[in-house]
Amino acid sequence: MRFSDKKVFITGASRGIGAEIAAAFRAEGAYVIGTKTSNDIIADDLCDDWFIANFSSESQILMCADYLRSQDVDILVNNAGFNINNPFTEIDLDIFKKILGMDKKGWGRIVNISSIFGKIGKEGRAAYSASKFALDGLTLSISAEYSSRGIMANCIAPGFIDTSLTRKMLTPEEISDLVSRVPAGRLGQVNEISNLVLWLSSEENTFTTGQNIAIDGGFTRV
Secondary structure (H helix, E strand, O other), X not given: OOOOOOEEEEOOOOOHHHHHHHHHHHHOOOEEEEEEOOOOOOOHHHOOEEEEOOOOOHHHHHHHHHHHHOOOOOEEEEOOOOOOOHHHOOOOHHHHHHHHOHHHHOOEEEEEEOOHHHOOOOOOOHHHHHHHHXXXXXXXXXXXXXXXXXXXXXXXXXXXXXXXXXXXXXXXXXXXXXXXXXXXXXXXXXXXHHHHHHHHHOOOOOOOOOOEEEEOOOHHHO
């Protein structure tokens, strides 16, 4: 029960990778607060508490920030899809510190869920890649500023993961083509993402910070 005394805030916790991360933290004793876009999209018992927000809305981002000010959060996992507007990425580090409360405690973990397209480029992915590369830059800045105070900040960059969204967006033929280009020879599993998130968020992680770690079966290295 590595997280029995920890409070975790996970954006986009209602499905897919976010739901798996939430379940994994709860299984190890954490108190988990998740965000979702409406009351009717997931069973309420997936997280201990929920905050309803659509991060394409600036006003709802600010409402979420106000909510976080009232929480004593130890671990922040930014998992929600980042098709959001600039004000989130433009929050300065002093406000970030006040929101999270980690600096006061001298301990905290931030894991930003990026993508392999925050490490490599591809035609038709300009806007998406720009947001993911920016997320990596934000992570680096937080790490440089706060690692000496016990706050470890990292990105992870999932490759092609076997989720319901992947199965919905891609045909079996397209999935087969992707798999043929992954050295590991398969799609990743959501628990493989959550396992890495939990380790980066744990007290076992004492020296890994400022990294953008690909978890992609080797795809970005060939």
